[in-house]
Amino acid sequence: MTQAFDAAAQQTLLESRARMALDLARRLGADACEVGASVDQGVGVSVREGEVETVELSRDQGIAVTVYVGQRKGSASSSDAGEASVRAVVEKALAIARHTGEDPASGLADARLMATELPDLDVHHPWPLSIDEATDLALRCESAGRGIAGIKSSDGASLSSGEGVRVYANSHGFLGSQCGSRHSLSCMLIAEDENGMQRDYDFTSARAPRDLAAAEAVGESAARRTLQRLGGRRPATGRMPVLFDPSLASGLVGHLMSAIAGGALYRQASFLCDRLNAPLFPDWFSLGERPMEVGAMASSPFDGDGVQTRDNVFVRDGRLASYMLSAYSARRLGLETTGNAGGARNLRITAPLESREALLARMGRGVLVTELMGQGVNGVTGDYSRGAAGFWVEGGKIQHPVEEFTIAGNLETMFKGLIGIGDDIDTRGSIHTGSWLVDEMMVAGG
Amino acid sequence: MTSQTHAMLDEATAVLLTPGGLDLAALDAGLGHAMGPGIDYADLYFQRSWHEGWVLEDGEVKEASYNIDGGVGVRALAGEKTGFAYSNQITADALAETGRTAAGIVRHGDRLGVAPGVAMGSQARYAGVDPLTGLSAEDKIAMLKLADRVARAADPAVSQVSASLTGVHEVVLVRASDGTLAADIRPLVRFNVSVIAVRNGRRERGSAGGGGRYAMQRLRDENVAERYAKEAVRQALVNLEAVDAPAGQMPVVLGPGWPGILLHEAVGHGLEGDFNRKGSSAFAGRIGQRVASPGVTVVDDATLADRRGSLSVDDEGTPGQSTTLIEDGILTGYMQDKVNARLMGMAPTGNARRESFAHLPMPRMTNTYMRAGHDDPADILKSVRRGIYAVSFGGGQVDITSGKFVFSASEAYLIEDGRITAPVKGATLIGNGPEAMGRVSMIGHDMELDTGIGVCGKEGQGVPVGVGQPTLKLDELTVGGTQS
Numbered sequence: 001m002t003q004a005f006d007a008a009a010q011q012t013l014l015e016s017r018a019r020m021a022l023d024l025a026r027r028l029g030a031d032a033c034e035v036g037a038s039v040d041q042g043v044g045v046s047v048r049e050g051e052v053e054t055v056e057l058s059r060d061q062g063i064a065v066t067v068y069v070g071q072r073k074g075s076a077s078s079s080d081a082g083e084a085s086v087r088a089v090v091e092k093a094l095a096i097a098r099h100t101g102e103d104p105a106s107g108l109a110d111a112r113l114m115a116t117e118l119p120d121l122d123v124h125h126p127w128p129l130s131i132d133e134a135t136d137l138a139l140r141c142e143s144a145g146r147g148i149a150g151i152k153s154s155d156g157a158s159l160s161s162g163e164g165v166r167v168y169a170n171s172h173g174f175l176g177s178q179c180g181s182r183h184s185l186s187c188m189l190i191a192e193d194e195n196g197m198q199r200d201y202d203f204t205s206a207r208a209p210r211d212l213a214a215a216e217a218v219g220e221s222a223a224r225r226t227l228q229r230l231g232g233r234r235p236a237t238g239r240m241p242v243l244f245d246p247s248l249a250s251g252l253v254g255h256l257m258s259a260i261a262g263g264a265l266y267r268q269a270s271f272l273c274d275r276l277n278a279p280l281f282p283d284w285f286s287l288g289e290r291p292m293e294v295g296a297m298a299s300s301p302f303d304g305d306g307v308q309t310r311d312n313v314f315v316r317d318g319r320l321a322s323y324m325l326s327a328y329s330a331r332r333l334g335l336e337t338t339g340n341a342g343g344a345r346n347l348r349i350t351a352p353l354e355s356r357e358a359l360l361a362r363m364g365r366g367v368l369v370t371e372l373m374g375q376g377v378n379g380v381t382g383d384y385s386r387g388a389a390g391f392w393v394e395g396g397k398i399q400h401p402v403e404e405f406t407i408a409g410n411l412e413t414m415f416k417g418l419i420g421i422g423d424d425i426d427t428r429g430s431i432h433t434g435s436w437l438v439d440e441m442m443v444a445g446g
Numbered sequence: 447m448t449s450q451t452h453a454m455l456d457e458a459t460a461v462l463l464t465p466g467g468l469d470l471a472a473l474d475a476g477l478g479h480a481m482g483p484g485i486d487y488a489d490l491y492f493q494r495s496w497h498e499g500w501v502l503e504d505g506e507v508k509e510a511s512y513n514i515d516g517g518v519g520v521r522a523l524a525g526e527k528t529g530f531a532y533s534n535q536i537t538a539d540a541l542a543e544t545g546r547t548a549a550g551i552v553r554h555g556d557r558l559g560v561a562p563g564v565a566m567g568s569q570a571r572y573a574g575v576d577p578l579t580g581l582s583a584e585d586k587i588a589m590l591k592l593a594d595r596v597a598r599a600a601d602p603a604v605s606q607v608s609a610s611l612t613g614v615h616e617v618v619l620v621r622a623s624d625g626t627l628a629a630d631i632r633p634l635v636r637f638n639v640s641v642i643a644v645r646n647g648r649r650e651r652g653s654a655g656g657g658g659r660y661a662m663q664r665l666r667d668e669n670v671a672e673r674y675a676k677e678a679v680r681q682a683l684v685n686l687e688a689v690d691a692p693a694g695q696m697p698v699v700l701g702p703g704w705p706g707i708l709l710h711e712a713v714g715h716g717l718e719g720d721f722n723r724k725g726s727s728a729f730a731g732r733i734g735q736r737v738a739s740p741g742v743t744v745v746d747d748a749t750l751a752d753r754r755g756s757l758s759v760d761d762e763g764t765p766g767q768s769t770t771l772i773e774d775g776i777l778t779g780y781m782q783d784k785v786n787a788r789l790m791g792m793a794p795t796g797n798a799r800r801e802s803f804a805h806l807p808m809p810r811m812t813n814t815y816m817r818a819g820h821d822d823p824a825d826i827l828k829s830v831r832r833g834i835y836a837v838s839f840g841g842g843q844v845d846i847t848s849g850k851f852v853f854s855a856s857e858a859y860l861i862e863d864g865r866i867t868a869p870v871k872g873a874t875l876i877g878n879g880p881e882a883m884g885r886v887s888m889i890g891h892d893m894e895l896d897t898g899i900g901v902c903g904k905e906g907q908g909v910p911v912g913v914g915q916p917t918l919k920l921d922e923l924t925v926g927g928t929q930s
Contacts, residue, residue: 048724054528055551060804061534076512080534085514092512099583101506131550155726155847190726190847197728199847229848237694238930267503268606268642268649374852375841376874376926380642380651385691385926387843387852387876404850406874406926408693442928444693 005041007124007179011165014039015177017081018169021065024090026171030067030097032108033090034170034306037063037081042162045134047142049154052135058162067093071102108305109327109337114174115302115309122295124179125208127161134159137185137215145189145219150227155188155199157219161209174306182297183209187222193230200225200371205428207295225370228391232403234446235392241366241419242407242441243359243393246426248372249436253287255411256280257344258379260314260322262329271382271412272320279318280415284351287315291345298430304341312338314347347431353423359437361396362420367443368393369407382411405445414438451567451629454574458619458629462492462516466537470563473621476538477560479545480522481623484555487523487784488548489622491761492536493803498578499612502590505598519803522548523785524555532804561625568765571749571756572659574631577613581662586611589671593639596675603686604679605649606642609671611635613662620763628763634658634754634910636898637665639674643682652682656897658752681838681857684869691858691873691927697830698875698923699861701837702823703894706913709744710814710902711842711851712879713737717771717779718904719786719797719809721846728849728880729777737777738883741819744772746781748796748812754898755813755912762798762807769795771814772883783809801907811902815914819889823917826888828864834925835859835866836875849879874926882920890917 018035025033044056063086064077074096076089142157163181168174186203202221204213244252256272264270272280291309293299303309305327313321325333326341360368373387385408392399422434455470463469468476473490480488494516501509517534518541529551533540581589593609614634621627638655654677656670665671700708713729721727729737738744748757748766757766762784770778782790783798786809799810827835835858842853854874859866895914902911 052527052551054530054806056806057531057547058804059533073509075510076514078513079515079517088514096510096512096583099507099587100510101508101587103506103508106508153725155724196849197726197847199726199845234924267608268644269651271649273649373843373845373850373876374854374874375843376852376854376872378651378872380649381871383871385854385872385874385928387850387874387926389850403848404876404878404924406693406852406876406924408691408873408926408928410928442693442926442930444695444924444926446695 005163007163007165010039011177011179014081014165014167015175017063017086018167018175020083021063021086021090022169022171024087025065025067028090028094030069030094032068032171034066034108035063036168038164038166040162040164042160043131043134044158044160045131045138046156046158047135047138048156050139050143053156055131063089065089065093067097068107069097071104071106072097072100073103073106074100105328105331108170108172109307111172113307113337114172115176115306117308118176118301121292121299121301123207123299124163125181126163127183127209129161134161141185141187141215141219143219144216145187145223148220148223150191151189151223152192153190155190157187159185168302168304168306170306176302176306178300181207183212185212185215185218187219189222189226191226191230195231198226198229200229207297229389229401232389232401234404235367235402235443236446237444239440240443241363242438243363243366243368244436244438245370246422246424246434248369249433250426250429250431251372252436253347253431253433255377257324260320260324262323262325262333264379265323266329266332269380271380275320276323278320280320281315281318281418283318285315285318285418286313286350287347288313289344289347293346296346298345300345303339305337307337307339307341309339309345345430349421349433351421353434354420356422356424356435359420359422359435360393360398363393363437364396365394367391367402368398384409384411384414402445405443407441407443409441414441450570451565454629454631455565457631458617461494461617462536462619466535468536468538472538473563474560476541476545477621477623479542480520480549481558481560482522482549483557484524484552485522485549486558487623489521489620489762491519491803492619493517493616495614495616496578497614499610500586500590502594502609505594507587507590515802517803518544520544520548521806522551524552526789527551528806530806560623563621563627564625565627568628568759571758571766572633572752575633575661576615577633577635577661578615581666585666589666593671593675596672597639597641597679600676600679601643601683603643603645603683604641605644609639611637620761622763626763628759630759633660635660635662635665637670637674639678641678641682643686645686648686650682650685652678652680652685654678654681655899658754658898659756660752684857688869688871690929691870692925692929693927695922695924697833698920698925699826699830699833699835700918701835702890702892702917703914704896705836705839706815706896706915707839707842707853709816709915710811710913711844711853712877712882713744713772714811714814715844716846716849716879717781719780719782719790722780723786723790727846732777735777736775737880738772738775739886740775741889742772742775742883742886743770743817744814745770745817746797746811746814750813753813753895753912754900754910755811757796757812760796760798761800764794764796764798766812767796781809781811783807799909801909805907808904810904810909811911813895813912815893815895816916818891818893818916821888821890823890823892826890826917826919827861827866829888829919830861831863833861835861844879850876851879852876870927876924876926882923885921886918887921888919892916
């Protein structure tokens with residue numbers, strides 16, 4: 001990278017600022033305090049039609065302080081982690097805590113739960129990349145895509161590379177910090193036929209540069225995806241099976257996790273309230289998290305409360321085995337924290353996997369969905385209705401692209417109706433899954 | 447230059463520049479660093495914002511937060527190339543470092559000068575107040591508790607109430623190499639109520655909210671706590687009765703106000719200058735052509751007093767304007783920032799917006815709405831034999847290249863033989879922008895703007911926006927229900 005970033009020095013500095021905030025909060029009258037601080041630095045280069053379009057250098061920092069006075073709480077944050085700013089933030093948090101109401105559930109997580117095992121999870125792989133090298137990679141990516149016959153123009157290729165440090169500390173004496181990196185390369189292309197223009201994209205993303213897909217492969221894949229969309233029609237309206245591409249199946253896992261998150265449960269804003277141990281999925285399906293997985297996208301030994309993370313199983317043999325709880329939401333529900341303040345980390349599915357061809361053959365006639373649009377997911381009722389694009393499948397084979405249709409159902413029914421998972425696992429994000437075949441949904445098209 | 451403009455500049459200077467030892471004259475030198483060899487335009491964007499949020503749950507304000515953000519973003523342009531860097535320090539050193547970094551986008555060419563800063567007079571579209579002061583903490587908490595009491599008293603089915611009060615005080619200053627010098631003080635407040643109602647084991651949500659660019663007192667004076675609490679409960683109770691929505695193509699009647707999100711998605715994004723310069727929009731190259739039914743006139747208007755999407759000046763220092771995008775069905779204009787306007791040989795329209803100093807500006811919408819027509823809303827409903835009447839929406843999305851857009855209803859009803867019958871569950875509606883606008887067959891005389899709740903996302907940047915429209919009939923749209 002072109003800006004020097006001394007991660008170790010930043011880590012030391014942020015740790016000292018966090019300790020300073022804790023000391024100050026105690027001296028100014030807080031009974032307990034917690035501090036989160038971070039610094040991130042990165043470079044982003046985008047090219048379009050063979051020319052550099054933007055070069056962005058980013059450097060963000062932040063500090064957030066929560067103080068507790070008795071059972072009252074106040075929070076304040078700033079984009080400046082300088083000493084003067086730390087003082088202002090602590091004072092403001094205390095001022096707020098004078099006005100908020102008593103909350104019997106408020107406070108830090110129990111001291112005995114603080115993480116003590118803090119291994120290096122190998123998630124920091126800085127990329128000493130010059131602007132010229134970054135530009136070259138983006139250009140090679142775009143050029144490979146534009147070179148495929150039928151591509152009309154490019155909406156650009158972008159390379160971004162960043163690293164950062166985050167620190168969490170609280171007045172139990174816990175202090176955890178982690179350096180991390182993330183790099184990605186993406187490309188979006190446009191094709192046109194007599195029916196109009198279509199665009200699609202592809203990307204690669206990883207903690208370590210060596211784990212990124214080749215620039216040319218990303219561009220070529222973006223071109224294939226774009227060309228496949230030409231000639232899209234609306235599918236027939238009716239009930240039929242739906243196969244979700246892996247990148248969209250991970251979204252279904254996300255909806256499940258939102259519905260079993262403590263915050264949604266204690267607010268009664270979930271269709272999965274009071275469903276612990278209920279069968280939600282077929283009995284061959286299990287889902288868990290691997291927060292200590294070395295080198296993975298969401299690895300961390302401690303959660304947002306400083307609690308030791310652990311390998312939780314959320315769905316075991318189809319049954320809802322655990323909610324996803326922070327210290328606060330656990331207290332609200334009369335349960336124990338699951339070490340999930342800040343969410344789940346590295347979700348992995350255990351199930352028999354099938355090839356894409358086998359899933360299509362089992363589906364027979366239906367739609368393979370490769371894109372979803374809009375926010376039509378109701379977490380309170382589980383009702384699901386979203387815009388979609390993809391491919392029409394008949395006789396177990398892909399026939400032609402389809403677009404401008406919706407798929408609708410209810411998440412609970414969809415989870416129960418899961419009849420197969422693909423071996424085409426998408427490992428780019430923190431949720432790893434293959435395609436999901438759902439037995440029946442309502443498709444509304446022409 | 448008006449005395450108001452002077453006062454605004456003085457305040458912005460005091461807040462943004464003075465603490466770091468800078469003054470307006472020092473910005474010429476700061477810009478000089480960004481005007482490196484080959485750079486033909488550069489700008490400095492200074493910003494400081496204070497954000498406050500109060501949240502009520504279980505009848506108690508258990509949580510409140512305060513955030514201070516600020517810094518300077520430096521942009522250097524060379525033709526279609528943009529270099530960008532930013533710093534959360536506003537000092538001469540930071541300007542030099544970020545300026546040189548941004549200018550590194552090109553390394554050779556002529557060195558151009560910086561035109562002297564001239565403060566242009568622009569009309570204020572809202573009062574430059576700090577919305578966080580004025581109401582005491584006790585007053586703010588009292589408003590939230592009132593919303594809770596009203597919602598719980600409204601119906602025994604109400605089981606959960608959450609309410610929030612947020613305010614942002616923002617001060618910005620723009621100085622560009624073309625002589626632009628502008629400042630703005632932008633208040634933004636919002637009150638929101640969300641309830642869960644439970645009956646016979648069924649659980650539904652209802653929510654309501656609104657706000658604008660004014661002081662928090664106005665929220666109290668307009669009694670929004672009580673109004674939005676009642677509205678949220680009403681919506682939750684309607685949804686408790688909702689039956690499954692139909693699936694397939696049918697006529698859709700959209701209510702006035704917030705359903706204007708249709709325009710935002712179906713045409714708004716597709717008319718932003720950047721997409722049209724690049725030719726990636728389904729509307730590219732179509733100025734002067736028919737893109738909607740006769741009678742359809744769509745404007746983007748930053749000049750509406752005190753509205754959530756309004757701007758006295760945009761984030762490049764151009765005064766906010768009202769731009770007619772579609773007039774009587776004919777495409778008449780795009781929304782532009784300086785960069786895209788210059789590259790397309792058009793004039794900027796005051797639509798340059800950025801989430802913060804740490805983000806690049808882009809052409810964005812402000813308040814986008816359709817002007818009133820002549821039809822009686824009752825006649826519009828009567829004209830539909832079987833269809834959907836949608837009055838509230840969750841959100842939407844568009845693929846500007848193919849023109850496909852969606853928006854998701856959160857309160858909708860069946861229309862049978864011209865009458866509104868049962869409420870239906872939320873469903874996503876999908877269409878193609880230019881096609882859908884050609885299917886607008888009736889336009890009500892009841893134009894309304896939304897209550898002030900919109901956030902528009904583009905390339906990861908969120909900005910506050912407004913929408914509006916009269917009651918509207920589209921002859922055919924695909925409704926994503928579950929019943930055939």
